[in-house]
Structures are given as C-alpha cells and as structure tokens.
Amino acid sequence: MELDPLLLSRIQFAFVVSFHAIFPVFTIGLAAYIAVLEALYYRTDNPVWEKLSKFWTKVFALAFGMGVVSGIVMAFQFGTNWSTFSYASANFMGPILSYEVVTAFFLEATFLGVLLFGRDKVPKGAHLFSACMVALGTFISSFWILSANSWMQTPGGIELTDGIIEITSWTQAIFNSSLPYRFAHMALASFITGGFVVAGVSAWYLLKGRNPETSRKALKMSIVMLAIATPLQLVVGDMHGLNTFEEQPIKVAAMEGHWETQEGAPLILFAIPDSRNETNHLEIAIPKLGSLILTHSLDGEVTGLTSVPAEDRPPVGIVFWSFRIMVGIGLIFIVISLASAWQLWRGRLEDSPRLLKALTWMIPLPFVAVLAGWFVTEVGRQPWLIQDMMRLSEGITPSITGGMVLVTLIGYIAVYAVVFAAGLYYLRRVILAGPDPVEAASADESARPKRPWSAVSSGLEDEAAKARS
Amino acid sequence: MELIDLTLIWIVIIGIGVFMYVLMDGFDLGVGILFPFAPDDRARDEMMQSVAPVWDGNETWLILGGAGLLAAFPMVYAVFLPALYIGVFLLLAGLIFRGVAFEFRFKSGSESRHWWDRSFFGGSTVAAFAQGAVAGAYIQGFEVEGFSYVGGPLDWLTPFTLMTGLGVVAGYALLGITWTILKTEGSTRDWAYRIAPKLLAAVMAFFVIVSIWTPLASEHVRERWFDHVTALWIFPLLTVLTAAWIFNKLRKRSDAVPFIGSMTLFALFYIGLLISMWPYAVPPEHTFWDAASDPGSQLFLLLGVLFLIPIILGYTAWTYWVFRGKVKAGEGYAGH
Numbered sequence: 063m064e065l066d067p068l069l070l071s072r073i074q075f076a077f078v079v080s081f082h083a084i085f086p087v088f089t090i091g092l093a094a095y096i097a098v099l100e101a102l103y104y105r106t107d108n109p110v111w112e113k114l115s116k117f118w119t120k121v122f123a124l125a126f127g128m129g130v131v132s133g134i135v136m137a138f139q140f141g142t143n144w145s146t147f148s149y150a151s152a153n154f155m156g157p158i159l160s161y162e163v164v165t166a167f168f169l170e171a172t173f174l175g176v177l178l179f180g181r182d183k184v185p186k187g188a189h190l191f192s193a194c195m196v197a198l199g200t201f202i203s204s205f206w207i208l209s210a211n212s213w214m215q216t217p218g219g220i221e222l223t224d225g226i227i228e229i230t231s232w233t234q235a236i237f238n239s240s241l242p243y244r245f246a247h248m249a250l251a252s253f254i255t256g257g258f259v260v261a262g263v264s265a266w267y268l269l270k271g272r273n274p275e276t277s278r279k280a281l282k283m284s285i286v287m288l289a290i291a292t293p294l295q296l297v298v299g300d301m302h303g304l305n306t307f308e309e310q311p312i313k314v315a316a317m318e319g320h321w322e323t324q325e326g327a328p329l330i331l332f333a334i335p336d337s338r339n340e341t342n343h344l345e346i347a348i349p350k351l352g353s354l355i356l357t358h359s360l361d362g363e364v365t366g367l368t369s370v371p372a373e374d375r376p377p378v379g380i381v382f383w384s385f386r387i388m389v390g391i392g393l394i395f396i397v398i399s400l401a402s403a404w405q406l407w408r409g410r411l412e413d414s415p416r417l418l419k420a421l422t423w424m425i426p427l428p429f430v431a432v433l434a435g436w437f438v439t440e441v442g443r444q445p446w447l448i449q450d451m452m453r454l455s456e457g458i459t460p461s462i463t464g465g466m467v468l469v470t471l472i473g474y475i476a477v478y479a480v481v482f483a484a485g486l487y488y489l490r491r492v493i494l495a496g497p498d499p500v501e502a503a504s505a506d507e508s509a510r511p512k513r514p515w516s517a518v519s520s521g522l523e524d525e526a527a528k529a530r531s
Numbered sequence: 532m533e534l535i536d537l538t539l540i541w542i543v544i545i546g547i548g549v550f551m552y553v554l555m556d557g558f559d560l561g562v563g564i565l566f567p568f569a570p571d572d573r574a575r576d577e578m579m580q581s582v583a584p585v586w587d588g589n590e591t592w593l594i595l596g597g598a599g600l601l602a603a604f605p606m607v608y609a610v611f612l613p614a615l616y617i618g619v620f621l622l623l624a625g626l627i628f629r630g631v632a633f634e635f636r637f638k639s640g641s642e643s644r645h646w647w648d649r650s651f652f653g654g655s656t657v658a659a660f661a662q663g664a665v666a667g668a669y670i671q672g673f674e675v676e677g678f679s680y681v682g683g684p685l686d687w688l689t690p691f692t693l694m695t696g697l698g699v700v701a702g703y704a705l706l707g708i709t710w711t712i713l714k715t716e717g718s719t720r721d722w723a724y725r726i727a728p729k730l731l732a733a734v735m736a737f738f739v740i741v742s743i744w745t746p747l748a749s750e751h752v753r754e755r756w757f758d759h760v761t762a763l764w765i766f767p768l769l770t771v772l773t774a775a776w777i778f779n780k781l782r783k784r785s786d787a788v789p790f791i792g793s794m795t796l797f798a799l800f801y802i803g804l805l806i807s808m809w810p811y812a813v814p815p816e817h818t819f820w821d822a823a824s825d826p827g828s829q830l831f832l833l834l835g836v837l838f839l840i841p842i843i844l845g846y847t848a849w850t851y852w853v854f855r856g857k858v859k860a861g862e863g864y865a866g867h
Contacts, residue, residue, distance in 0.1 A: 130630060160599050
C-alpha cells in the first residue's frame, strides 16, 4: 500500500495543532484571571485572593508547560512537512511568527519564572507586574498567530510573483479582513474556557463543602464574567460568520449544508451531508431562516457548494457537524451562565445543587467547542492552504515520504499520549488537593514542602525539610 | 544596490540569537544530562531548582531561531527542516519530555518522581545530541535542487554527525556542571568539582576528534583552513589556553570562573565554526545572500527586533538577578 504523505501530513498537523490549541485557549483566560487575583490581593491584602492565586497558578503552570512544549513542535512543523508553503509565504509568515516570539513568547516565558518562583524574592508590586506580563504575553501571542491564520483565510496586502509571496502593504496583510472577527471570537473563547474551568472546579468544591470561602468568591467572579461573555460570543460569532460568508462563501455553504445556490435558503438544523450525490439526507430545516441570518433578507441569495467544482470544495460532513457542535455548546453555555447569574443575583446559587453540578459537567465542553470551531474554519478552508492562492498539495515538502510522516505521526501520538495522561493525572491531583485553607497553615495535607508565607508556618517548613532529608 | 546590507545585519542577529540559545539552554540541558549522576535526591532537587525559573525563557531563543530563520533566511528553514526531518522529531520529543519533567516532577510524590528524573535526563540528552548532529549536518552540506531539499531522510546521520552530536552532549554537560558549581554549595558542589575536570577532558577530546574530522568531512572547510585564512589557527591555541584556565580555576575551587570559562569555550567553537563555513548558509552551494528573504520583510522585522531585543535582554537579566545566588533545597517549588 502506498502511504500518501499529503494525507498523513494533514493528519499530523491536525493532531499536533489540536493537541496544542487546547492549552493556550485555557491559559490565556486563566492568566488574565490570575493577574486579576494578584491585583485584588495587592490592593486589599486579603489572604483569600492570595490562596486563590496560588492555587490557580499551580494549575496554570501545568497547562502552560504542556502548551509550551507542544507549541515548540508547531514552530517546526511548518518547515518539516510544509516547506514549500513556508518558503513561498516566508516574507509574511516569517516576520509575523518572529514578532510573536519577540513580543509575546519571551514576555510570558521569562515573567512566568518570577510568577511561579519569585513570590518571596521580589516585592509584591513586582510579583503583580509579572502576573500582568504573563497575561499580556499570552494575549499578544494570540494576536499574532491569529493574524497569520486569518491571512491564510483572507489574504491581503500581498502579490504572488513566481511562486513567492511579496508584501505590498503590511497593514493590509496583518490586519486582513477576517482578523478582527477571529481575534475577538478567540479572545472571548479563551475567557469563556478559563471561566468555565474556574466555575466548574469552584462549584465542585462547594458541592463537597470544601474551601467555601475561596470557592464562593471564585465562582461569583467567573459567573458574572460568563454571563456577559457567553451572550456576547453569540454576537461576535455571528459577525465572524458574516465576514466568512463574504470572503469564503464556500466554507459557509459547507457549514450550512447548502448544495445549491438559492434565494430564500433554509436554516438546516439536522442533516447527513452526502458529498458524492451532492445532497443531504434526513434534513430538518427552517425555511428562509438561512437567508435571513446570512443576508438579513428573507429572499437573499446564498451561494451553494455546487457553484464551484468538486475539487474546490471542503469535506462537507466535518465542517457541517463541527459547526453544529460548536454552536450547540455555545447555546448551552448561555443558558447555564444566565441561569447561574440569576440564582447568584437572588443569592441562591450555593443552594442550587443541580446548577452547581451542571457547572461541574461544563468543564470539558469549552475545549470541545474550541476544537470544533477550529475544525470548522480550518477544514472549511480546504483544499486551500492560502485561500484561492495555494493548494495544500502545492505546499508540502517535496522530499517527504509517507513512511517518514507515518513514523513521526506515531511518535507524536505516543509522546503526547504519555504527556497528556500524566498532565491530566497531576492536574487532578492539584485540584483534589485544592487551595490552602484560609484560616492558617494548620494542615498540610500533601506532605510536600510549603514555602513559609507567614511566620506561623515557617516551623512547618523546617519540619518538612527535616522529614525529607 | 542597498545602502545597508540587511542580510549581513540579519546574519549577526540570528548568529547572536542561536548563540544565546546554545549558552542558555546549553547549561539547563546540561543539568538534565548530569541528572542520573548526581549523588542524591537533594542534589537533584537543587539542580532542578537552579534552572526551573529560567529554562522556559532560555528555550524561547530556539523558537526565535526557528522563526527568525523563516523570516530572514527562508531557504535555510525550508532545507534544514526537511533534511533533518527525523532528527528534528527527536529534538522536539526530547524537549517535550524534559520540559514537562519540571512541572510533573515538582508535583509528583516520591513514588513516581524517578520517572520524571529519567524523562528529564533522556529528553535533555536526546535534545543535546540532536543539536550537535544538526551542527554536523550543516558542515556536511545538503543535497539541494532549486530551493528544496532532495536528499534522503537519513542522509544527515553519519559517523561524523554522530561524533558532533556526542560532542555537544559533552559540551552541554560541562556547561551544566559549571553552572551547578555556581548555583549550589555543600555536597552537591563538592560532587560537581569532582566531575567537572573529567567532563572538561572529554570536551577537549571531542574537540580534537571533531577538529581533525571536519576538514575531511567538508571540502570547503579544508580549503579555508589550509589555503586561505591561516589566522584561523589561533582558535585551537585559544581553546587550549581557555581549557587550562578552567582546569586551574577548578582546582582552586573558584565559583564563577569555570562557568564563564566554559561559555568562552563555546564562544570559540561557535565563532570558529562560523568563520570556517562563511559565507555558506546551505552548503555546499548556497550563501546567506542566496537564502535571504525579501529586503522589505527583513527591514520590517528588523525595526521591531532592534527595539525589542534590548528590552528582552533587560528583563531576562532582571529575572537572573532575582534568582541570583545559591539555591537551597526545598525552597524553589514550594510556592506553586
């Protein structure tokens, strides 16, 4: 059997980038939350904020570590498997990715050291500053990488001469037409992801009657944020969709399951798209609503997949269903967030065990939604690597063989399986251990050495040190 | 004709960036390579704590190297990575295992900690070896047509690159052991003083072997060394003098000089390599100027980099200053 290096490279890229994506989307939101906690602690001196910050910093460190190591892979994946694309697009991609390194990666990596290990070595203000720099770094990083991705979706400010891309306008290239929407959509997704993890873990503690003081505060903060962010995401997502409708109508046709170009297109709720026969099976649809959403008119024209030749269409099923998964989860989020906010406003959130339980179940969902969203936009761009300019088959490394890609694909799967399993295991341990109790450092359940945060506990540390040596 | 040669400026910037990476990640990879040889768990704790706050920033220089090459010398990026496909995978797998070992080891109990000790050691060693092999492959040269690599997947793996790979493992271990001398005290430092001279001897042995082998592996280097730049012969002399200086200071139990001396050794190797290979970016045929990107792109990035690199160096120096002095067991990871 002949191994197809193109297909295997696509699988490899999808795998390593999906694995990587779940960490930054979480750490961007969490870094901002930690910075807020540090700021509150700086202003109020209330130890509750310090406990919360220390606890979530532990979680952050684990997730960030996995994000960093899987991110290094991404920096080289372009060159190993897609060297023709890299060479052709280097005039744009090179400076953009380099700017990400010098404006963001150094910032977050360097100040992370002080955030994690420097609490007792630097003044409080410098520690807060480090937390802010880590948060800022994660945020700036997402700007650059989304600029690069958006440019592949909606290229601007360039011209293609002899297979090499040259820049005609940096502003148009960086701030290409889909960037504002994609950036806003992704930034909100990060806050929502961080918010649901914090809310879910806090709700779980409250259900167990553990760490009530810290958990109550954390839950309240995250619910207020989520009640604003989740409905806003619906609006931003819609705007993003309209931009895609304008720039990449075939992607939207795949998202919506529209085969024929039609006026007054329906909104298809459920269907099994069939690419071979260019039709949907078991379709459930609301007439005219598709046109209303996309064109803001009941009889607006909506482009269908068959308007382009079959080799220019993306795989419809993946795009169609990923889109429904993302939107479905988004709608669940809005309901849960608003219900929780309502109960919080009435002062009854803690007495609503079913809602608290629901919040705990939400923890994995934002990750699923984010991956589904990326599947929509990335698979929806197929067969293009750079929309309407370069096909995937034109971007692959010429010297690559199917066997090489298969070996490294298996290698990455094996390595990531070990890392992911261990990471989840340690995350679970950190969460089971929970934040330090607020009252005093009276019980150190983990028997690991704790840094003296006050004179009271310094004796404990000596004992722990003695016990270990 | 450009008024300023942007390509030359970028050679200097990438050259410095790669060297920063070699020095900084060199010592923390070295600490990983030495891990199983440490006398006890306390020494391992101290060694890991000494690099835990800074390794992430150190490794960022590698990403800058990758992204910077794509920006300034895309041909290097588009030839080296496919040519070193399997080697790059080993490098990345190594960096993954050692990177996660920091967090996982801190959070593991005594029952699973030894797994992360192994992960830290194995990952660091493989990553160091892969980097040395990359340097060797650069000397060997690449089979290129147009701007694409056309050789086989394992062309890079030869006895010569095996030797340069092992040489870098030994070199990083030397940086790691002299860093350990600088950052620890008591029994850990006593152990480091015992090991360091042996590692120095090993590094010098690799230096001699690789130096003899290099002109045999590369026609270009042969011509350069023997026909053109005879001033190059000052490098072996300086290397021997530096090694003697380190050896002497190790005997006198100096804290900082062995580390500074080891960095000087690396600087000599590095400059010597660059001068020998100059002006080839993708040997045997393509120079840095052939491999360069569009001047507009080089300029666009240069403006930002000239402004940002000093800031990065500034806050990096600040964190090293925050974590200055000797580490103490149990101090580092307690807070998180």
